[in-house]
Amino acid sequence: MESSSSFSRSSFSASPNTGLDQQPKLTVTQLVQLEVEEKVAQIYRVLNGVSPHAQSLMSELWRDKHVEFLTRGLEQLGPSYHVLDANRPWLCYWILHSIALLGEPLDPELENNVADFLSHCEDKDGGYGGGPGQLPHLATTYAAVNTLITLGSENALSSINRDNLYKFLLRMKDSSGAFRMHDAGEIDVRASYTAISVASILNILDHELAKDVGNYILRCQTYEGGIAGEPGSEAHGGYTFCGLATMILINEADRLDLSSLLDWVAFRQGVEGGFQGRTNKLVDGCYSFWQGGVLALMQRLLLIVDKQLMPSSDNGESSSIGSTCSIKSSDLVGQGSGKLSDIGFHFVKIYAESVPLFHSIALQQYILLCSQVLEGGFKDKPGKYRDFYHSCYCLSGLSVSQYSWWKDAGASPLPTAVLGPYCNLLEPIHPLYNVVLDRYHKSFDFFSTS
Numbered sequence: 001m002e003s004s005s006s007f008s009r010s011s012f013s014a015s016p017n018t019g020l021d022q023q024p025k026l027t028v029t030q031l032v033q034l035e036v037e038e039k040v041a042q043i044y045r046v047l048n049g050v051s052p053h054a055q056s057l058m059s060e061l062w063r064d065k066h067v068e069f070l071t072r073g074l075e076q077l078g079p080s081y082h083v084l085d086a087n088r089p090w091l092c093y094w095i096l097h098s099i100a101l102l103g104e105p106l107d108p109e110l111e112n113n114v115a116d117f118l119s120h121c122e123d124k125d126g127g128y129g130g131g132p133g134q135l136p137h138l139a140t141t142y143a144a145v146n147t148l149i150t151l152g153s154e155n156a157l158s159s160i161n162r163d164n165l166y167k168f169l170l171r172m173k174d175s176s177g178a179f180r181m182h183d184a185g186e187i188d189v190r191a192s193y194t195a196i197s198v199a200s201i202l203n204i205l206d207h208e209l210a211k212d213v214g215n216y217i218l219r220c221q222t223y224e225g226g227i228a229g230e231p232g233s234e235a236h237g238g239y240t241f242c243g244l245a246t247m248i249l250i251n252e253a254d255r256l257d258l259s260s261l262l263d264w265v266a267f268r269q270g271v272e273g274g275f276q277g278r279t280n281k282l283v284d285g286c287y288s289f290w291q292g293g294v295l296a297l298m299q300r301l302l303l304i305v306d307k308q309l310m311p312s313s314d315n316g317e318s319s320s321i322g323s324t325c326s327i328k329s330s331d332l333v334g335q336g337s338g339k340l341s342d343i344g345f346h347f348v349k350i351y352a353e354s355v356p357l358f359h360s361i362a363l364q365q366y367i368l369l370c371s372q373v374l375e376g377g378f379k380d381k382p383g384k385y386r387d388f389y390h391s392c393y394c395l396s397g398l399s400v401s402q403y404s405w406w407k408d409a410g411a412s413p414l415p416t417a418v419l420g421p422y423c424n425l426l427e428p429i430h431p432l433y434n435v436v437l438d439r440y441h442k443s444f445d446f447f448s449t450s
Contacts, residue, residue, distance in 0.1 A: 029280065029281070029282070032282060033282060036272065036282055036283065036381055036382070036383075037271060037272060039370075039381075039382040039383060040272045040273075040283075040366070040370055040381075040382060043369050043370055043382065044365075044369070046058075047059075047365075047369060056420055056421055058369065059364075059365070059368050059369065059419050059420030059421075059424070060368075060420050060421055060423075060424065061368060061372070061398075061420065061423070061424040061426075062372065062374055062376065063102055063104075063423075065374065065375060065376035066098070066102060066376050066377060066378075066391070066395075067099060067102055067104045067376075068376055069375070069376025069377045069386070069391070070095045070098050070099050070376070070377075070388070070391065071095075071099070073091070073095050073388055074092075074095045074096070074099075074110065074114070075110070077091070085130065085131055086129075086130030086131060086134060086140075087130050087140065087143075088117075088121070088130055088131045088140075089118060089121055089128055089130065089140045089141075089143040089144040089147060090130075090139070090140065090143040090389075091388060092114055092117070092118065092143065092144070092147045093143040093144075093146050093147045093150070093392070094388040094389055094391065094392035095388055095391075095392075096114065096147055096150045096151065097146065097147075097150055097392055097395075097396070097434070097435065097436070098388070098391050098392050098395050100150050100427060100435075100436045100439065101395045101396065101398075101399055101426045101427050101429070101436060102395070102426065102427075103426070103427050106151075111151050111153060111156070112155065114147065114151060114156075115148065115151055115153070115155055115156040115159055117132075118144045118147060118148060118159070119159050120132040121134070121140070121144060122144070122159075122160075122161065123135075123136040123164075123168070124164075125164060125167070125168065126161065126163075126164035126165045126166070126167050126168030126169075126171075127141045127164075127165060127168035127169075127172075128140050128141040128143075128144035128145075135182055135183065136168060136182065136183075137181055137182045137185070138169075138172060138179060138180075138181050138182065138190075138191050138194040138195055138198075139181060139190065139191075139194055141165070141168070141194065141198055142193075142194035142197060142198050145160065145198050145201065145202065146201075146433065146434070146435050148160060149201065149435050149439055149440065149443045150435055150436065150439050152439045152442050152443070154446075157443060157446050157447070157450075158450070160202065162202050162203075162204050162447075165198070165202065165204070166199070166204045166209075169195050169198070169199055169204075169209055170208070170209070171183070172191070172195060173195075173209065174187055176212065176215075176216055177211060177212020177213050177214075177215055177216050178191065178192050178212075178213060178216035179191040179192050179194075179195040179213075181194075187216075187230065188229040188230050188239070189216075189217060189220050189227060189228070189229050189230070189239045189242045189243045189246070190229065190238070190239065190242050192213050192216065192217060192242070192243075192246050193241075193242030193243070193245055193246045194242075195209070196209065196210065196213065196246045196249050196250060197245065197246070197249065197432070197433055199341070200249045200340065200341050200343070200344050200432075200433075201344065201433050201435075201440070201443065201444075201447075202341075202447055203339075203341040203444075203447040203448060204341065205249070205250075205339075205340045205341045206340065207340065210250040210251075210340060213246060213250055214247060214250055214252035214255055216231075217243045217246060217247055217256075218255055218256065219231040220233075220239070220243060221235075221243070221256060221257060221261070222234065222235040224260070224264045224279065225257065225259075225260030225261045225262070225263050225264035225265075226239075226240045226261060226264040226265065227239050227240040227242075227243035227244065227261070234278060234279075235264060235278065235279070236277055236278055237265070237268060237275065237276075237277040237278065237287045237290040237291045237294070238277065238287075238290045240261065240264075240265060240290075240291075240294055241289075241290045241291070241293050241294050241297075243256075244256065244261065244294055244297055244298075245293075245297065245431075245432050248297065248301075248343065248347060248432060249340070249343055249344060249432060250340060250343075251340060251343055253301055253304065254304050254307075254308075257308070258298070258301055258304055258305045258308060259305050259308055259309055261294075261298075262295075262298050262305060262357065265291050265294045265295055265298070266295065266357060266358060268287070268291050269291070269358050269359060269362070269363070270283050272366055272370065272381075273359065273362035273363055273365050273366035273370075274287065274288060274363060274366035274367070274370065274371070274381075275287035275288060275290070275291035275292065275358075275363070276291075277290065277291070282381065283366070283381055284380050284381060285366070285367060285370075285371035285378055285379065285380050285381060285390050285393070285394045285397070286380065286389065286390050286393040286394065286397075287393075287397075288363055288366070288367055288371075288393060288394055288396070288397020288398065288400070288401070289393040289394075289396035289397040289400060289434065290393065291358075292358060292363060292397045292400045292401060292404075293396070293397070293400055293431055293434070295356070295357040295358050295404075296400045296403075296404060296431045297431055297432070298357055299352040299353065299354055299356070299357060299404070300347065300350040300351075300352055300353075302353045302354055303353065344430065344432050344433065344440075344444075345444055347432060348430055348431070348432070348437070348440075351407065352404075352406070352407065355405065356401075356404035356405060358404075360401040360402075360404045360405070360417065361401075361419050363397065363398075363401045364398060364401045364402070364418075364419035364420075365419055367394050367397060367398050367401075368398070368419060368420060368424070370382050371390065371394045372394075373386040377390075377391045378390045378391040378394035378395065395426060396429060396434055398424075398426055399426040399427065399428060399429050400429070400431065402417055402418050402424075402425055402426060403417075403428050404417070405417040406428070412425065413425065
């Protein structure tokens with residue numbers, strides 16, 4: 001990768017005929033951007049200056065160190081984590097999902113301890129709080145459910161009270177069609193995703209829960225093409241993933257302007273190889289999943305994009321988004337049983353019609369060389385510190401990148417799709433829920449028969 005900046009210092013220098021007092025000043029963000037680009041460029045210069053064997057070693061995924069860091073966090077956390085007291089199901093999810101991605105088995109006693117802890121976070125009237133006795137919240141409910149599915153044991157899966165959880169989701173549904181994060185809490189796209197994702201993966205999603213959710217998310221798509229957290233706000237990578245995944249799960253993805261959404265996300269991959277979360281913001285390792293995951297979803301929606309871009313056969317004008325587009329998500333996922341909860345099952349089987357919609361090797365390079373911490377764990381960017389959140393979403397993004405050329409669900413990716421030694425290959429994920437694929441299939445079978 002070239003070390004030159006997308007907006008180098010020279011591009012801001014004054015012309016020979018202007019005084020220094022007229023020279024444009026760089027903003028704080030521009031200065032920090034230049035610093036980040038230089039740090040990343042230094043790393044890549046070292047990579048490019050060594051032998052292919054040394055390059056392979058530099059690009060190695062340090063599995064044992066990551067597992068050690070993650071397992072230690074699951075057993076004991078330091079005092080600095082007190083601020084995350086209301087996020088303990090998230091810590092369980094970030095750590096256990098990361099371990100599952102690495103293909104590492106968990107000690108059965110530790111599995112039972114996690115399931116037991118989460119049972120104490122479950123509210124008697126449905127939903128999960130951030131800790132025992134805390135207010136049930138959609139975000140921690142999503143984290144708890146995904147954790148239990150990742151554990152995958154009958155004890156873990158059967159511990160979820162789906163009847164009460166369904167009632168909780170209905171209580172969180174607002175008259176606008178969107179969801180609140182908690183009782184009297186905020187309404188945003190994240191709330192809609194966590195509610196719909198949980199309902200879908202637990203096989204309790206119905207039309208009452210899905211009603212008018214799509215109308216709310218449509219109001220959140222911005223002029224840039226991305227999706228904001230709420231109407232009138234700025235497009236954001238995390239909310240764009242949440243919005244698109246939700247629209248797929250409720251069978252309304254064709255209502256979005258998918259072409260402009262695709263453009264916006266594709267242009268968020270920066271010169272560093274990683275993704276930024278918003279326009280003109282810094283690269284961040286976590287967006288390896290939030291933005292990379294959107295593009296993994298879009299690979300399966302290109303028939304809808306093509307249809308939206310086709311001229312209308314009636315008057316020659318482009319078809320209006322969400323009204324005249326005849327291809328719907330159901331045409332792609334198959335009719336199946338006709339249940340909304342089955343969409344996730346059928347969607348993952350769709351053949352990806354295109355090559356990756358982002359530079360998958362460049363993203364892997366950023367994750368492995370700029371976000372990976374050799375002592376274990378992953379960080380936002382060079383100069384930052386490791387944490388469990390970035391470890392989870394860097395690994396999720398790495399998996400998405402490795403499988404972005406994947407055509408046959410029964411075969412492993414080709415070596416050319418994996419940066420570094422082939423032992424870097426992680427487990428594949430379900431791109432709508434961000435759980436390891438075999439754990440999803442096990443839970444789908446369990447909740448389809450129970």
